[in-house]
Amino acid sequence: MDGSDALLVCDGVTKRFGSLAAVKDLSFTARRGEILGIGGPNGAGKTTLFDVLSGLNPATSGRVRLDGQEITRAAPEAICHAGLARTFQLNACFDSLTVRENVQVGALFGRAARGLPGLRPSPEAEEATEAALALVGLEGKAGLVAGALPVLDRKLLMLAGAMATRPKLLLMDEPVGGLTHAETDQMMAAVRRIKAQGVTIILIEHVMRFLVALSDRVMILHHGERIYEGPPAGLVADRTVVDVYLGEGASARLAALLRETAP
Numbered sequence: 001m002d003g004s005d006a007l008l009v010c011d012g013v014t015k016r017f018g019s020l021a022a023v024k025d026l027s028f029t030a031r032r033g034e035i036l037g038i039g040g041p042n043g044a045g046k047t048t049l050f051d052v053l054s055g056l057n058p059a060t061s062g063r064v065r066l067d068g069q070e071i072t073r074a075a076p077e078a079i080c081h082a083g084l085a086r087t088f089q090l091n092a093c094f095d096s097l098t099v100r101e102n103v104q105v106g107a108l109f110g111r112a113a114r115g116l117p118g119l120r121p122s123p124e125a126e127e128a129t130e131a132a133l134a135l136v137g138l139e140g141k142a143g144l145v146a147g148a149l150p151v152l153d154r155k156l157l158m159l160a161g162a163m164a165t166r167p168k169l170l171l172m173d174e175p176v177g178g179l180t181h182a183e184t185d186q187m188m189a190a191v192r193r194i195k196a197q198g199v200t201i202i203l204i205e206h207v208m209r210f211l212v213a214l215s216d217r218v219m220i221l222h223h224g225e226r227i228y229e230g231p232p233a234g235l236v237a238d239r240t241v242v243d244v245y246l247g248e249g250a251s252a253r254l255a256a257l258l259r260e261t262a263p
Helices: 046-053 076-082 099-109 123-136 151-163 181-196 208-214 232-237 239-261
Strands: 006-017 020-031 035-039 061-066 084-087 169-173 200-204 217-222 225-230
Touching: 006 046, 006 200, 020 035, 020 046, 020 061, 020 200, 020 225, 035 046, 035 208, 046 084, 046 169, 046 200, 076 084, 084 151, 099 123, 099 151, 123 151, 123 181, 151 169, 151 181, 181 200, 181 208, 200 208, 208 232, 208 239, 217 232, 217 239, 225 232, 225 239, 232 239
Parallel strands: 035 200, 035 217, 084 169, 169 200
Antiparallel strands: 006 020, 006 061, 217 225
16 A cells, blocks of 8 residues: 555554553554444454544554654644544533534634633634534534433534544544434434545444445454454455354344445
8 A cells, every 4th residue: 555545554553451452563554535444342442442543541552643643642632633533432522512512612622722712713613613513414403402412413413523623534433322223324424424525534333234334444353453454345254253253143144234235
């Protein structure tokens, strides 16, 4: 692969908690404009990897570079300002603020360090806020108090807040956990709109329909190590993935799904 194609480069990344290595000597890249899907059993190190990339829990060893910039030991806010945004498994937002006000927080503080932000958002922040709301389909709910939103809208709100920072790379941690089939389709549409804007996406997901439909490549982790990396269609043919993650039943269902969605 041409080095200029890589937006994120992880080189020998390890994260230890005492004697436990949650991520072990992991090297991979995320290419510009692609969706890289990450799967694996609970405890495989997926969320820990996101914590490392976003600076919440820096790597014990190894290097992480974003668009050529070293971010291995950078603070979370510096990594955000460098162009990496993240959503979480839990629906994090300011419950007492409106939908619009929540997104304004990302637009105001997610792109540059600020001292005194002023009494009202700048025109640039307002533009970023409205664009993010429209991107995820929440423009009609901008005046609602966030704490009263249903689960899907809270997830979309978290996504809008991340997009208001105008990231180069978006990390999404289990974006459709707890959603219905129809709600999953809505989230899928939002992710495709984000990709169409040129944003690189790395997503963690257990819902295989979502993972394989969106991902250009898939990486499966187990005990902090990569056991598979390649096209989604190759998952069902990989004996290790079937044995430690999918199981025979899920593998058969996934194979049927891949046949149905094949071009």
